[in-house]
Amino acid sequence: MRICxxxxxxxxxxxxxRSVVNLAGGLAERHDVEILSVRRHREKPFFPVEPGVSLSWVVDAQPGVRHLFPRGQMRTEVALWRRLRTLRADVLISTRPGLSVQAARHAPRDIVRIAREWGRPPVPGPIRKFYPRLDTVVTATDASREEWGRLLEGGPEVRLIPDALPTEPWPRSRMDNRIVAAGGRWVPAKAYDRLVRAFATVADKRPDWRLRLYGAGPEDKRLRALVQDLNLHNHVYFMGTTSDLGGEFAKASIVAVASRAEVFGMTVIEAMASGVPVIGFDSPRGPGEFVTDGDSGVLVPEGDGEIEAYASALLALIDDERRRQMLAAGALRAAAAYEVSSVTEQWEKLIAATSRRL
Incomplete structure (x- = not known):
């Protein structure tokens, strides 16, 4: 089967x-799989793509590449429209609402067309108009499934299939390093400033523990300035970006999440698969969609005194090695639901069932 x-x-x-690359690798074991990127802005993907997966693009946006038409949104939309009209595949899985609308409008109707959704439904007009042309909508969490189900009531079926972990062997933490790790994009929604402020209390009381921050983003300068202001330069380390975040998490004994919304959740899933307990805020659409408080991690209430509460929760976990080991075991059990073989099987069953309906 040809899957795009x-x-x-x-x-x-x-x-x-990361989720798409992982899914593609799992599906490629039994299918002809292609990742079609609308834009290509660098020579190689950040995350390694399995050798059995082909990678192509619609518009090459790398610096220095010359084009027949001027750059711009219109050129990209026309190029995508042409590519979709001539797409040769049995299944098309689109991964953003804007792309799913284009798939509904322009992809051949004999192709199984599936929208993969992570976040909340955006402006509903185009979605209500064009999504009924799609065959299925698949979400990664229960909260998203309920929201999309309400929006598309009477339209295509909305199903739940979680994200997949990578296909390669997954490293396991020995839980013997005095390291708290955090990773992802440094953007306001991730609220790394809350984590840094909370860790100031930890560093004061447990100075032998370190916080490692992996990633990059527009919050870089602000976070570095905050670390300097709080005199944490010997306690908080900026580790840069890595395509092997799971391997880095396996060096830690706690993974900290401070985001206000953990839409994709790959950071949390990778931490649990590394056998590391996760501590995060119990916010709507936050890590609580993946972490069970007291079983695979710790959830801290948001609101007044949240920084102090988060610091206290971190210290309690640091001081209780037995509890950390118990939560680590729970994290590994929870991560089993995201193994690529299990997730791939769910996708294959969905595709087969959808194909029979057409």
């Missing part, structure tokens, strides 16, 4: 890209 996964860019470091 349509993404805005396969070359970035977002959680949804």
């Amino acid at each position: 996964l349509l993404v805005p860019s396969a070359y970035g470091m977002r959680g949804d890209i």
Whole structure:
């Protein structure tokens, strides 16, 4: 079976890209799989793509590449429209609402067309108009499934299939390093400033523990300035970006998440698969969609005194090695639901069932 996964860019470091790359690798074991990137802005993808997966793009946006038409949104939309009209595949999985609308409008109707959704439904007009042409909508969490189900009531079926971990062997933490790790894009929604402020209390009381921050983004300068202001330069380390975040998490004994919304959740899933307990805020659409408080991690209430509460929760976990080991075991059990073989099987069953309906 020929399966095409349509993404805005396969070359970035977002959680949804990681999820698509992982799924493609799992499906490629039994199918002809292509990742179709609308834009290509660098020579190689940030996340390694399995050798059995082909990678192509619609518009090459690398510096120095000359084009027949001027750059711009219109050129990209026309190029995508042409590519979709001539797409040769049995299944098309689009991974953003804007791309799913284009797939509904322009992809051949004899192709199984599936929208893969992570976040909340955006402006509903185009979705209500064009999504009924799609065959299925698949979400990664229960909360998203309920929201999309309400929006598309009477339209295509909305199913739940979680994200997949990578196909390669997964490293396991020995839980013997005095390291708290955090990783992802440094953007306001990830609220790394809350984590840094909380860790100031930890560093004061447990100075032998360190916080490692992996990633990059527009919050870089602000976070570095905050570390300097709080005199944490010997306690908080900026580790840069890595395509092997799971391997880095396996060096830690706690993974900290401070985000206000953990839409993609790959950071949390990778931490649990590394056998590391996760501590995060109990916010709507936050890590609580993946972590069970007291079983695979710790959830801290948001609101007044949240920084102090988060610091206290970190210290309690640091001081209780037995509890950390118990939560680590729970994290490994929870991560089993995201193994690529299990997730791939769910996708194959969905595709087969959808194909029979057409």
